[in-house]
Every structure is written in C-alpha cells, then in structure tokens.
Amino acid sequence: MARLGDIAEGLPQSRLDAARKALAEGDDSKADANFAEVEAMEATAVLRVAEAAFERGTLAEADVRWADAAGHFAKAARLAPTCVHLFSAREPAWLSGDFHRCAPLGSHRTTQCRPWVW
Numbered sequence: 001m002a003r004l005g006d007i008a009e010g011l012p013q014s015r016l017d018a019a020r021k022a023l024a025e026g027d028d029s030k031a032d033a034n035f036a037e038v039e040a041m042e043a044t045a046v047l048r049v050a051e052a053a054f055e056r057g058t059l060a061e062a063d064v065r066w067a068d069a070a071g072h073f074a075k076a077a078r079l080a081p082t083c084v085h086l087f088s089a090r091e092p093a094w095l096s097g098d099f100h101r102c103a104p105l106g107s108h109r110t111t112q113c114r115p116w117v118w
Helices: 003-007 013-024 029-062 066-079 083-095 099-106
Strands: none
Touching: 013 029, 029 066, 029 083, 066 083
C-alpha cells in the first residue's frame, strides 16, 4: 500500500511503518486506523473551506452579484450540504437566472429542511 505514506502524511513515521508491516502480514487494521485519523483531521479543513465559501457568498450577495454569490453558495453546499448552505445556494441561482443550477437545490433532500419549497 504505497499510498499510505502519501495520504497519511503528517502521522508519525513509526505508525506508518507499523501499518506497512501489518499490511504485509495481511492485517489492515493499523492502516485503517491511520486512514480514519486522517479523515477526522481533514474533515475540519473541508468544513472551514465550506464556511469560507459561504461567507464569500454573503459578501457577493450584499454587493448584488448574484452569479458570484450563487457559485460561492453552491461550493459551500457541495462541501457541507447543510440546510442553510443549500437554501442559500438556491436563491441567488434563481435570481441570476441559472435555473439549471437551482433545480437540484430544491430537491427532496433540501425540502426536508423547511416546510415550504421556493
């Protein structure tokens, strides 16, 4: 498993070596534990990117740049599909006339967030 070192960069080398040795012996539990730790560490980075994109959307929305706002909100919704992100992505997409982008944001997944559909 050559990718273990690439993906789990930043973990102690001793842990990576132990995981490689265990893999060679048919035991994937240590490699799995390392990947799980990387997932947990990187999840916060993805959420920070989503929140930064959302805030860029609010700035673009305040400047009445609907297409820019729609793009930023859509990125936030793609990375972290919360109700706020999904609904925020839908309105500027609609206002900018990007109905193709707007349609998926009104799907059953988003309508469960609020009792109405725009």
